[in-house]
Amino acid sequence: MTTVQTPQPQKAVALGRHLLDVDSLGAEGIDRVLEEALSEALRATSLRGKTVVNFFYEASTRTRLSFEIAAKRLGADVINVSSGESSVTKGESLVDTARTLEALGADAVVLRHPEPGAAYLMARYFKGSVLNAGDGRHAHPTQALLDLLTLRQSFGDLRGLRVAIVGDIEHSRVARSTTVGLLLCGADVRLCGPRTLLPPRGWLETFPRSDRGGRVTQTASMGDALRDAHAVMALRMQGERQARSLLPDPKEFVRLYGLTRERLKELAPDALVMHPGPANEGVEIAPGLMDAPNSLISMQVTNGVLVRMAVLRLLLGGNGE
Amino acid sequence: MFSGARVLCPYTGRDVVGDVLVDEGRVAMVRPGGGIEAPDAEKIECSGLVLSPGFVDLHTHLREPGEEHKETIHSGVNAALAGGFTTLCAMPNTRPALDSRIAVETLLERSEGLGVRVVPIGAITVARAGERLAPHHALATAGVVALSDDGSPVSDAALMRRALSYSEPTGLPITSHCEELALSAGGAMHEGAVSARLGLPGAPASAEEVMVRRDIALAEETGGRLHVAHISTKGAVEAVRDARARGVPVTAEATPHHLLLTDEWVAGWGALDGEDRRHNVLGERAYDTSTKVNPPLRSREHVRAVVEAVRDGTIDCVATDHAPHSATDKECEYGCAAFGISGLETALGLLMQLVHRGELGLPDLVRLLTVGASRTFNLPGRGITEGAPSELALFDPEREWVVDASKLLSKGKNTPLDGHTLKGRVLMTVAGTRTYRVSGMEVR
Numbered sequence: 001m002t003t004v005q006t007p008q009p010q011k012a013v014a015l016g017r018h019l020l021d022v023d024s025l026g027a028e029g030i031d032r033v034l035e036e037a038l039s040e041a042l043r044a045t046s047l048r049g050k051t052v053v054n055f056f057y058e059a060s061t062r063t064r065l066s067f068e069i070a071a072k073r074l075g076a077d078v079i080n081v082s083s084g085e086s087s088v089t090k091g092e093s094l095v096d097t098a099r100t101l102e103a104l105g106a107d108a109v110v111l112r113h114p115e116p117g118a119a120y121l122m123a124r125y126f127k128g129s130v131l132n133a134g135d136g137r138h139a140h141p142t143q144a145l146l147d148l149l150t151l152r153q154s155f156g157d158l159r160g161l162r163v164a165i166v167g168d169i170e171h172s173r174v175a176r177s178t179t180v181g182l183l184l185c186g187a188d189v190r191l192c193g194p195r196t197l198l199p200p201r202g203w204l205e206t207f208p209r210s211d212r213g214g215r216v217t218q219t220a221s222m223g224d225a226l227r228d229a230h231a232v233m234a235l236r237m238q239g240e241r242q243a244r245s246l247l248p249d250p251k252e253f254v255r256l257y258g259l260t261r262e263r264l265k266e267l268a269p270d271a272l273v274m275h276p277g278p279a280n281e282g283v284e285i286a287p288g289l290m291d292a293p294n295s296l297i298s299m300q301v302t303n304g305v306l307v308r309m310a311v312l313r314l315l316l317g318g319n320g321e
Numbered sequence: 322m323f324s325g326a327r328v329l330c331p332y333t334g335r336d337v338v339g340d341v342l343v344d345e346g347r348v349a350m351v352r353p354g355g356g357i358e359a360p361d362a363e364k365i366e367c368s369g370l371v372l373s374p375g376f377v378d379l380h381t382h383l384r385e386p387g388e389e390h391k392e393t394i395h396s397g398v399n400a401a402l403a404g405g406f407t408t409l410c411a412m413p414n415t416r417p418a419l420d421s422r423i424a425v426e427t428l429l430e431r432s433e434g435l436g437v438r439v440v441p442i443g444a445i446t447v448a449r450a451g452e453r454l455a456p457h458h459a460l461a462t463a464g465v466v467a468l469s470d471d472g473s474p475v476s477d478a479a480l481m482r483r484a485l486s487y488s489e490p491t492g493l494p495i496t497s498h499c500e501e502l503a504l505s506a507g508g509a510m511h512e513g514a515v516s517a518r519l520g521l522p523g524a525p526a527s528a529e530e531v532m533v534r535r536d537i538a539l540a541e542e543t544g545g546r547l548h549v550a551h552i553s554t555k556g557a558v559e560a561v562r563d564a565r566a567r568g569v570p571v572t573a574e575a576t577p578h579h580l581l582l583t584d585e586w587v588a589g590w591g592a593l594d595g596e597d598r599r600h601n602v603l604g605e606r607a608y609d610t611s612t613k614v615n616p617p618l619r620s621r622e623h624v625r626a627v628v629e630a631v632r633d634g635t636i637d638c639v640a641t642d643h644a645p646h647s648a649t650d651k652e653c654e655y656g657c658a659a660f661g662i663s664g665l666e667t668a669l670g671l672l673m674q675l676v677h678r679g680e681l682g683l684p685d686l687v688r689l690l691t692v693g694a695s696r697t698f699n700l701p702g703r704g705i706t707e708g709a710p711s712e713l714a715l716f717d718p719e720r721e722w723v724v725d726a727s728k729l730l731s732k733g734k735n736t737p738l739d740g741h742t743l744k745g746r747v748l749m750t751v752a753g754t755r756t757y758r759v760s761g762m763e764v765r
Contacts, residue, residue, distance in 0.1 A: 023602045095652050115654035116520035117608030124605070136656075138520030176520060199517030206518035206588075208601035 018130040021139040022181045027210035036310035047076035056112040057083040070308035098125035129315040144177035145307040159186035164225040167235030174276040186212030192225030196246040226267035233274040234259045234284040260286040326367030331688040332704025343711045346754040375407025375712035377694035380640035387416025392645040398437045400731035402757035404665040405714030405747035413444040414472040420444035420455040425463040436755030445470045461491040466698045469496035485545025494548040497536045504528035511584040511617040530556030537564045549573040553616040555626035562635045574640040577671040610651045610658035612737045638693035645733020663733030673745025713751040720746040
C-alpha cells in the first residue's frame with residue numbers, strides 16, 4: 001500500500017491510501033484511528049471541497065447513513081448511489097465504475113458490495129481512496145473500528161479482554177474484521193456458532209498477530225464461549241441459511257445460541273452486550289436486551305460516526321490542526 | 322545441428338552429451354560424444370543445455386471454434402512452441418463441442434501444417450450436456466485419442482457407467498473431470514483456512530475425491546479405460562494409487578499449477594520456493610483472479626500429496642490444462658471471474674522448481690512431459706532416434722527469466738506468475754520442419 005498523499009502530523013502512523021480491512025493497519029494504526037476519533041482536532045477538521053461517493057451495491061441503512069453523516073460533519077460533498085439507480089443494472093462493471101468515478105474527480109469511494117474482494121478490485125483502478133463498507137462475507141473494517149472504540153471506552157486497554165462473538169461466523173464480515181481488530185489489540189476472542197456456520201479450524205491461523213498477545217478460539221459450545229466473557233456480541237442470523245440446510249430450524253438456533261438474560265446471568269453475569277445491527281429480536285438476541293443497561297448497542301452506533309470521521313480525515317487529509 | 326547438448330530422451334532411455342543433426346523434418350543423426358561433421362548445417366552450440374523430445378500436452382483448451390477472442394488454434398500453437406510442446410490434445414469444450422465426426426475433421430483440417438500436432442479429444446456426451454452419449458466409434462474413426470466432457474463432470478453415474486462400457490472396445494480413455502457439483506457448487510477457490518479468511522465460498526477437496534472414487538468403481542466394474550484429469554487432492558491420489566494396486570486400468574495427470582501453487586496464492590501470499598510467506602495481511606495481490614482455476618489451487622497438504630504421487634508413479638504425466646481467457650473474463654470480482662490459467666508457456670519454468678528443490682530428477686520431469694503423456698493416450702512417439710520425426714525441445718534448466726503476462730504468445734494473459742521469476746526456460750522448439758526460437762532467449 002502506498003503512503004498517504006497529504007502531509008500527516010508528526011509521529012503519525014501512515015494509514016495507506018485505502019481502508020480495505022483492519023489487518024493492514026496493525027495495532028498502531030488502529031490506535032491512531034481510535035485516538036483520532038476522540039480528538040478535539042477531528043471536530044475542527046474541514047474536508048470542504050472533497051467529494052465522497054457512497055456506492056452501495058447492497059441494501060444498507062445504518063452504514064450508509066453513518067458514512068454520510070460523518071462526511072457531512074466534516075464538510076465534504078457526499079453523493080449516494082445505490083445499485084438500483086446506477087448503471088449497475090445495465091451491466092456496468094466495477095472496473096468501469098472505478099474509472100468513471102476517478103474521471104469525475106471523486107476523492108473517496110465508500111463501497112458496499114456483495115462480492116468478497118470487491119474493494120480490493122476497486123482499489124486497483126481508483127486512484128483516490130477506497131473505504132470498504134462491506135465486501136461480501138470478507139470484511140467491514142469501520143464496523144471493527146467502532147466495536148474496538150466502544151470496548152476501549154468501556155474497558156480501557158483491550159489486552160486480555162474476553163470477547164465472545166456468537167452466531168453465523170461463516171457468513172459474517174463483521175466477525176472477520178472485528179476478530180482481526182481484537183486480536184491485533186491483544187484481546188481473547190471466542191467465536192461461537194453451530195458447527196455448519198463455523199469455518200474450518202485452520203482459519204484461525206490466518207489472522208495477523210501483534211506483540212500484544214491476542215488469542216482466538218472457536219467452539220460450538222455457548223458455555224465455553226461465554227464463560228466469564230467481558231463482552232458478548234450477537235451476529236445477525238440470516239433467514240436464508242435454513243434454506244441451505246445449514247440449520248435445521250430457527251427455533252433450535254434460538255434455543256442453543258440465542259442471547260438471553262438467563263444465559264448471560266448463568267455464564268457471564270457482568271458481560272456487556274453488543275450487536276452490529278440490524279438485529280432480529282427474538283432470534284439471536286432476546287427482546288429487551290438491546291436497550292438493557294448492560295447493552296453497548298446505541299454506543300456502537302454513535303461511535304460509528306466518529307470512527308468514520310476519523311478514517312475520512314486520516315485518508316483525505318484536510319485542515320484543522 | 323545441435324552440438325554438445327545433453328540429449329535426454331525417455332523414449333530411447335538415452336541420457337548422454339552429444340550431437341544431434343536434424344534434416345527435413347527428421348532426426349538425421351544422433352552421435353553420443355559428438356563429432357558429427359555437417360559443414361552445411363547451422364551449428365547450435367548447446368553446452369549446458371538439454372535437448373529433449375518435444376513435450377506432449379494431454380490437456381489444452383484451444384477455444385476454436387467459438388471463442389476465438391480467448392485463443393485460436395494459431396495462437397495456441399504459437400504458445401505451445403514457446404513452451405516446448407510439439408503435441409497438443411485439444412479439449413472438446415469448443416462451440417460447437419467436438420462431439421461429431423465433422424467437428425473433429427474440421428479441427429484437424431484447420432490445424433494442418435502448423436508443425437505442432439493437434440490431436441482432438443472427443444466429447445463423452447452430445448454437446449457435453451451430460452444427457453446422452455456422443456458417437457464414440459465415429460469419433461474414434463475421425464481421429465480422437467480420448468473422450469472427455471472436460472469443464473463439466475458427467476454427473477449422472479449411470480450415464481458415466483454406460484460411457485465407460487460403450488467406449489471400451491475403442492480403447493479410448495474416458496477422461497474424467499472429477500467434480501461432484503453438489504459439493505462444489507458456488508465454490509470460487511479451495512475450501513479451507515484461506516477461503517474462510519477471504520470470505521470466498523469454497524469447493525471442498527471431497528468434491529473431487531467422491532467423484533474419483535465413483536469413476537474408479539465404474540471403471541472397475543465395466544472394464545472401461547479411465548483417465549483422471551487435473552488431479553489435485555490427497556484423497557484422489559490415494560484412490561488412484563489403491564486402484565492401480567488392484568490392477569484397475571486408470572491413469573492420471575497433474576497440472577504444473579497444482580504441483581507448485583497453493584491456495585495461499587489467492588490471498589497474495591504465494592511464493593515459489595515452496596515456503597509460502599503468510600504475512601496474514603491482505604495486500605494488493607489479494608483476490609487476483611488469475612489464481613482462479615478449476616479444480617482450485619489447493620492447500621499445502623494436498624499439493625504435497627500430488628507431488629508425492631508424481632514421484633511414486635501414481636501420476637503418469639503432467640498436463641497443462643492451458644485455459645486461456647480474455648481480459649474481460651478476468652478483470653472483475655473474484656466470484657464472477659472465469660476459471661482457468663494460461664499455462665503452456667510457463668509449464669517448464671514452473672515445473673523446474675521441483676527439480677531445483679531436489680524433489681524430482683530432471684529425467685523424471687522430462688519423462689512426465691513426453692513419454693509419460695504419450696503412453697497415457699497411446700500417441701505415437703519415437704523420441705530422439707535416427708529417422709524419427711524431429712520433434713524437439715531445447716531448454717536451459719538454469720536460465721532465469723521474469724514472467725511478463727503481456728508478452729505471452731497465447732491470447733490468454735491469465736497467469737498468476739506475472740512478475741515472478743522462474744528458473745528454467747525453453748530456448749528453441751523443433752516441430753517437424755518448423756523451428757521456433759523463443760525471442761529474447763538467444764542460445765548462448
